[in-house]
Amino acid sequence: MRAHYPEAMSIDVLVLNGPNLNLLGTREPGIYGSDTLASIEQQTQQVATTLGVTTTWEQSNHEGTLVDLIHDARGKFKGIVINAGAYTHTSVAIRDALKGVGIPFVEVHISNVHAREEFRAHSYLSDIADAIIVGAGPLGYELAIRTLAPRLVDPPKLA
Numbered sequence: 001m002r003a004h005y006p007e008a009m010s011i012d013v014l015v016l017n018g019p020n021l022n023l024l025g026t027r028e029p030g031i032y033g034s035d036t037l038a039s040i041e042q043q044t045q046q047v048a049t050t051l052g053v054t055t056t057w058e059q060s061n062h063e064g065t066l067v068d069l070i071h072d073a074r075g076k077f078k079g080i081v082i083n084a085g086a087y088t089h090t091s092v093a094i095r096d097a098l099k100g101v102g103i104p105f106v107e108v109h110i111s112n113v114h115a116r117e118e119f120r121a122h123s124y125l126s127d128i129a130d131a132i133i134v135g136a137g138p139l140g141y142e143l144a145i146r147t148l149a150p151r152l153v154d155p156p157k158l159a
């Protein structure tokens with residue numbers, strides 16, 4: 001498959017992963033599968049490359065580090081894909097950082113958070129996200145890139 005965007009164009013996207021995602025592949029494989037974060041990154045980057053997207057992947061178990069990475073993204077990245085893990089349900093700080101930098105972002109969850117514990121159904125990010133991908137497994141990251149890329153090239157016009 002050829003890139004959808006001019007080869008000279010590079011769309012830089014930050015992919016942020018929150019707490020415990022470093023344990024993918026061994027953490028609750030019945031829920032999260034057997035893919036590691038590194039293998040998901042590799043699979044997603046192959047697709048991203050065909051779309052003219054360059055991804056930079058980061059993972060942290062620390063809320064403040066994720067906030068700092070979001071702040072540092074301003075001026076460097078055109079979009080963000082974020083799987084904030086448990087911080088999705090607790091972090092006003094991550095919400096405020098995403099809102100503050102004004103970078104389009106897609107929220108991703110590997111599992112179907114709505115089919116799990118009740119507290120997981122609430123997200124501090126969903127109402128400000130450009131899109132939300134839930135329950136698609138590791139494919140969710142690829143879907144996020146596919147969703148975000150065209151919006152970064154030709155952003156939707158507000159009425």
